[in-house]
Amino acid sequence: MISDFQKILSTNVKGMKRSAIRELLKLTGDPEIISFAGGLPSPDSFPIQQLKEIVNEVLDEDGASALQYGATEGDTRLRELLVENYRASGFDITIDNLMITTASQQGLDLLTKVFVNRGDKIIVGLPSYLGGLSAFNSYGADPVGVKFDDKGMRADLLEAALEEMKQKGEKPKFIYVIPDFQNPAGITMPESRRKEIIALARKYDVIIVEDSPYKELRFEGEDQKSLYALDNTGHVITLGTFSKIFVPGFRIGWVIAHPDILDKFIVAKQATDLCTSPFVQKISAKYLEKGYYAENLVKTIAMYKEKKEVMMKAFDDFMPEGVTWTRPEGGLFLFLTLPEHMDSEELFREALKEKVAFVIGHVFHCDGSGKNTMRINFSYATKDQIVEGVKRLATAIKKTM
Amino acid sequence: MISDFQKILSTNVKGMKRSAIRELLKLTGDPEIISFAGGLPSPDSFPIQQLKEIVNEVLDEDGASALQYGATEGDTRLRELLVENYRASGFDITIDNLMITTASQQGLDLLTKVFVNRGDKIIVGLPSYLGGLSAFNSYGADPVGVKFDDKGMRADLLEAALEEMKQKGEKPKFIYVIPDFQNPAGITMPESRRKEIIALARKYDVIIVEDSPYKELRFEGEDQKSLYALDNTGHVITLGTFSKIFVPGFRIGWVIAHPDILDKFIVAKQATDLCTSPFVQKISAKYLEKGYYAENLVKTIAMYKEKKEVMMKAFDDFMPEGVTWTRPEGGLFLFLTLPEHMDSEELFREALKEKVAFVIGHVFHCDGSGKNTMRINFSYATKDQIVEGVKRLATAIKKTM
Numbered sequence: 001m002i003s004d005f006q007k008i009l010s011t012n013v014k015g016m017k018r019s020a021i022r023e024l025l026k027l028t029g030d031p032e033i034i035s036f037a038g039g040l041p042s043p044d045s046f047p048i049q050q051l052k053e054i055v056n057e058v059l060d061e062d063g064a065s066a067l068q069y070g071a072t073e074g075d076t077r078l079r080e081l082l083v084e085n086y087r088a089s090g091f092d093i094t095i096d097n098l099m100i101t102t103a104s105q106q107g108l109d110l111l112t113k114v115f116v117n118r119g120d121k122i123i124v125g126l127p128s129y130l131g132g133l134s135a136f137n138s139y140g141a142d143p144v145g146v147k148f149d150d151k152g153m154r155a156d157l158l159e160a161a162l163e164e165m166k167q168k169g170e171k172p173k174f175i176y177v178i179p180d181f182q183n184p185a186g187i188t189m190p191e192s193r194r195k196e197i198i199a200l201a202r203k204y205d206v207i208i209v210e211d212s213p214y215k216e217l218r219f220e221g222e223d224q225k226s227l228y229a230l231d232n233t234g235h236v237i238t239l240g241t242f243s244k245i246f247v248p249g250f251r252i253g254w255v256i257a258h259p260d261i262l263d264k265f266i267v268a269k270q271a272t273d274l275c276t277s278p279f280v281q282k283i284s285a286k287y288l289e290k291g292y293y294a295e296n297l298v299k300t301i302a303m304y305k306e307k308k309e310v311m312m313k314a315f316d317d318f319m320p321e322g323v324t325w326t327r328p329e330g331g332l333f334l335f336l337t338l339p340e341h342m343d344s345e346e347l348f349r350e351a352l353k354e355k356v357a358f359v360i361g362h363v364f365h366c367d368g369s370g371k372n373t374m375r376i377n378f379s380y381a382t383k384d385q386i387v388e389g390v391k392r393l394a395t396a397i398k399k400t401m
Numbered sequence: 402m403i404s405d406f407q408k409i410l411s412t413n414v415k416g417m418k419r420s421a422i423r424e425l426l427k428l429t430g431d432p433e434i435i436s437f438a439g440g441l442p443s444p445d446s447f448p449i450q451q452l453k454e455i456v457n458e459v460l461d462e463d464g465a466s467a468l469q470y471g472a473t474e475g476d477t478r479l480r481e482l483l484v485e486n487y488r489a490s491g492f493d494i495t496i497d498n499l500m501i502t503t504a505s506q507q508g509l510d511l512l513t514k515v516f517v518n519r520g521d522k523i524i525v526g527l528p529s530y531l532g533g534l535s536a537f538n539s540y541g542a543d544p545v546g547v548k549f550d551d552k553g554m555r556a557d558l559l560e561a562a563l564e565e566m567k568q569k570g571e572k573p574k575f576i577y578v579i580p581d582f583q584n585p586a587g588i589t590m591p592e593s594r595r596k597e598i599i600a601l602a603r604k605y606d607v608i609i610v611e612d613s614p615y616k617e618l619r620f621e622g623e624d625q626k627s628l629y630a631l632d633n634t635g636h637v638i639t640l641g642t643f644s645k646i647f648v649p650g651f652r653i654g655w656v657i658a659h660p661d662i663l664d665k666f667i668v669a670k671q672a673t674d675l676c677t678s679p680f681v682q683k684i685s686a687k688y689l690e691k692g693y694y695a696e697n698l699v700k701t702i703a704m705y706k707e708k709k710e711v712m713m714k715a716f717d718d719f720m721p722e723g724v725t726w727t728r729p730e731g732g733l734f735l736f737l738t739l740p741e742h743m744d745s746e747e748l749f750r751e752a753l754k755e756k757v758a759f760v761i762g763h764v765f766h767c768d769g770s771g772k773n774t775m776r777i778n779f780s781y782a783t784k785d786q787i788v789e790g791v792k793r794l795a796t797a798i799k800k801t802m
Binding site for chain 1: 405409419460504510515532539606607634650652673674681
């Protein structure tokens, strides 16, 4: 081993932290622990039999291409099918607006690589997705947090932040939002808020990054148009993924952007992993083509809706006074707020004794706030586990109070 | 679209170029062109029937885990099986020394992310693998090229470069070598040269990065011990991949390193793509477990050996005086040198008229040299195409002369 290993690390990697969620999850290896911590889809949503059929067909009909290198921008058929779906939701795009990435996390990595120099400002929600914050941090971005109300990122505070930067001659590289069933807050932006944010992006000449992994998982209420479709002038970059609506194990995501922007992502991806697995891309294309995607989505939504309702009822039944939570219309998460003086990290240790786990809220806050908050996942545990887990959590909260 | 898009790009992406190979390959879409350009394995080496069997088993036995998120460091069983193979070749390692990456290109990306700040020196061969150069360039590394002789990177010139840096108070972040059937040169380092380079790395306290995608594809001559196994003290990081010895379409590679170094790679990977597809990892593990890997490797080696011999004979038969080429003992490539005054880029245009393609040599040279060289692949074309393609290439060379 060389003598000065720690000293020769890059500035970027010196600032990186292991994912708090992944590290906490290691503590929850105990099979008796009911975990509301991860963001895992339910394995009951995985279409194993259909995949067996599809994989055999792909290998028979197209094996040589499926197992070979592929184009950096992704499998043409898969891109066409995705574009078709997005066009039906008001996206004014062609295949030149969409590239495949190795899961949405790679979209976040490429986004940062393409735009961020160390120290560059970006705007994120308070709270915001941890994987996004990690990607931004891994290139030394300087996140500016904007607080939420019950409609998501506050437009007035966003404007104040943009104006303040403008006065200093600064401009953020992008505004990062998760408009649907936000991770971790479980909040959905209504169209009015989306339009306010687009207007601000236009006024201050800033790109919006719309991260949208859960949009299709709506249980109730009205579908809200994507920021991309509301804008359609190239101000918005949209990130999508199959991880929550098909399977995470294929690691397939995509980026939708103006072709000039997308071109930079493609060049960056060439140096990063050359291409995403054509094998899993071709399987995914066939899954869409055969109509299995649409068919299974209905089942997954029904399953998650039921789980969410079981959880909501358990919260209503067991949570002590002073605890509040969001009531998401879709997605995988809700956000719980403890009384101001409480610390969810302290609660976490108590909860492990009661054999229930969650994610502490301050990791989602770039300014270190949110100590009295926590993220709760309702997609992975069974309904029985949900009821029992909420009981245990309520016990832990009462003990910590 | 925002007004100053080109201006807000990161310094890193401003310096990136589209892969010259990929761009040239687009010119070769004409199906009548015989391509010696790519680094593609032959589709005849893909074990399609065995994969059908394995995929069905994986989905039946382990579908829920295969389709779920996985550990960032990779599937435990796959890592165990790879470690077992490496231990048999003299690597003093455990599972804590090996992580899975999304193909070897991600290994190169993480390597650079972990060690390189913009402007940092690294040492590469003249010539060197283009994908490596792209990854290094994508973080602003400053490559110092060291010339080859018929044993690979020259140790005397490497020492001179290290000494010169030392005098200036500089130290390269790593020395990048491809010891077996080098891409593009087709040269293999004998053990004596490997030991000289290890001695220099120890003397100057520098990490060696050993990129080894082709080592198993030896047609003749004696296997040379890996630099990692010759060192075994943590000075060497080894990159491996299934792309040339199984299938590229799964995008599976790995990094072998001292656990303290590997830990930084794992943290960096979390922010890059969370994990590599557990689905293709579990298929790959079973492929190793069932002995199919070892069985098919023998067939692939026999096939490539024959193709290489057909190409060598065609070169001997058709190439004009003044042209020389390497005679690789394995791998996928040989390197051709034209008379000093010739430019392979000019030849490339003439070759396309004759309907044959290759990769111009100067893209492999970080100092812009190598204008009279070119890389020739012999794994992808059929034997008939190889003979015909070499004839066409010889015609183009004679015309350009």
